[in-house]
Amino acid sequence: DGTSLDDLIMRDSNEVSLRVMTDEELYKLEMEKIFAKTWLLLGHESEIPETGDFIVRDMAEDNVIVARGPDGDVHVSLNVCPHRGMRVCLGEAGNKRVHQCIYHGWAFRPNGDFIGAPVEREKMHGNDVDKKTLGLKKARVHLYGGLIFATWDVDGPSFDEFLGDSKYYMDQLFCRTDSGLELLGPPQRFVLPCNWKVPGEQSGSDGFHTLTLHRSLMEGGVMGGTAESIYDQAPGMYGVDISCKQGHSLRCLEAEKTFKMFADVPFEGKSTRERLELLTPPGITKEMIPELFKNLSEDQVNQLATIPPQVGGLFPNVLIAFIFAPRTDGGSSGALTLHTYMPKGPDRVEFTNYIFAEKDAPEQMKRDMLQNSIWNTGTSGVIEQDDADVWPVIMKNARGAVSKGVTLKYKALHGHERPEGWVGEGLLYPGFTKDDTQWNWWLAYYDLMDAV
Template sequence: MKRYVLEDKLKSEFSVNRKVFIDQEILEVEREEIFSKCWLFIGHKSELPKNGDFKRKKVGGRNLLFTRGNDGEIRVLYNSCPHRGALVCRENKGNSKVFRCFYHAWSFNNHGELVGMPGRDGFPEDFNCDGSKNLKEVSRLEAFRGFVFVNFDTNAISLEEYLGNAKEYIELVADQSDVGMEILEDPQEYSVRANWKLLAENSVDSYHGMPTHKTYFDIVATRGGELSKDNLQGVGIDLGNGHAVVEYTAPWGRPVARWIPAWGEDGKKEIEETKKMLIEKFGEERAERISSYNRNLLIFPNLIINDIMAITIRTFYPISSDYMEVTGYALARKDESETFRQRRNDNFLEFLGPGGFATPDDNEALELCQEGFENNKEVEWNDISKGMNREQPLSNDEEQMRAFWRRWNELMVENAMGVRI
């Protein structure tokens, strides 16, 4: 059986075969062993504030409706009419008591129950008494601190068990406000001509930060962000289950709650008030960690929470072995002032947005990697060994990527017994 991930701890070597980024057959196994069996982020509870609210989502290759019913319960329904399969909802978002199929006008309430159909007399009196013609509901739906996940495997472990040590880092985000966090407006959507796993790696890769994003760091320095050897320092941690995090200091301002001179004295006052609230609630040590430290968190397989100069939630799904679609959301405190909301949005768009300093650079790097993999017959392996010689890898080492690949290997080769690959 061919091995695609090799780890030699004695030699401090970790290698990934480049075939995993280009082989369509491997992607088909990933769809079965990863995207059909792991917990996948579908949305944040704040996206559905009112009864009747819905969002259309595509998760794990499925068309889904993320809804809040008239009873206040959040559900996820398969967006497919039980009659002949057409989408029952074509709008991306809205508020509705009923979803009506365009094709034959079967109608369903926002709980998914069939409530109307033309030509009812052509069906038996007991038609749908068993509920089999209702919209099918995703059976595994669980949430943690406002983050909502689905799982298509009825035998999967609970979400809390799945998240494991990653829960601590989600809580560092969720605890930034007394009144909760909220998604801002519509997501940003774009595509990258590269394999999805390259973005999983890149999102927790601090090693590329300075060489790839030097222009941004130069701009931060002009605004009073102190760029020194003490900044961009931290650790990379394998959290288990394929999850990983880099936690580090950095020179940019954070709306919660790290001031930079460019924000002026008024901004400093508001930051101090926020910091005081955090200290009163959590104590000095945790407040300092929430406010002054940055985190790039990877939840296996494809959820990234970047709590840096702003907070982004990013998911990405493969369309083919060399093409992915990406969705990015901004997350913020519900109670922050209009001024700081603007600063947060500016920070988000400037670095993390599709037209910012980071994302186009990253996408270019990933696409260059994908092109380089055309040489895979002669140059077979990627090296992901940096930091294996340290007891505690640094944030600009590669332990966090190794965490991802260890879990990928376990699911794809050890559990799947190498089927078809």
């Protein structure tokens, strides 16, 4: 309708038009320029350990089969039969060496290759058709700490290029032990009546909203853990926000200032190992601490022990929550959770909650982490119920003839500033109530939408 991207994302004034949440033409462009281009999280390889194991997931509105082939590799194929467009796999998960379409019976391998069709031997296609051209469309796949990422952009940026400077920090969460992570049960899912960008931009490390929207949870002590482990809200809760031009971000909070327990149990002057034993990062037992030093650099372990990454996101639609709940007895009931916000139309988003623990963690610790995540950040968790109250109301507002003229303000910008002695790259911002990381999320959005 003549509206340009610059009319919606106002880079001169650091504002975003509320119209971006409802505009149908914009949504169609997002599907092509973002969700058909960038790396998307689809699950974890622990969901499909055996040959033939598969899960069915979505890359935005494109349904895909994620399968383990006889070669041991994970393959992602479009779940659309090239014969007449039927969905080839109708289940959600299982084990199959052959996926056969129910319409006319075309059959495919776990890697998407065409095997044959009924009466193929009688030369259904004659000799004119090259079978190699009849397979399912294949996505490019990358496993990161066992997390399955895929993109349709086979010649685009590598996964490491996509992570950029964030890799140093993300490794502290996903690539830190010998056994790696495992998914604790199938992911939880629910659909919310809102545009994917409403939760998407919040995943750009919006720490500010926790002070108000989630305050009652902190004050009431219902966020899990013991009274000693409850977050001490402002002014004590501050740290460093990390971001990068790819739009990813992580909020890192100083452990000593975040958890009241360290007022009684001194943190100062302790070695990295001693700090880790006190902090008990979720999923890491005392016995596993040497593995951190083996898999990460000393600087990365030191950060994990002093100012660990806790909440953030991977552009465009992943939220990361690494919830600490240290106790003075050395125990922990924290969680490591990822959400994806998958678009299902301009005004619908599917929220998926993935709950993780280290594969080698004791069973009791896994149960505690599962419980913590379900209780806090699960689909009916106390934190997400707060968010799920707000997001659809923003959408209702975005439809009003006058309301949609409102602009979202990202004017609390500090500008990046490297704390003294900080190791690790990226754009660094002090504190956690500013708009810098979320504004970077919109700039990454702009760059992809503006690309030819």
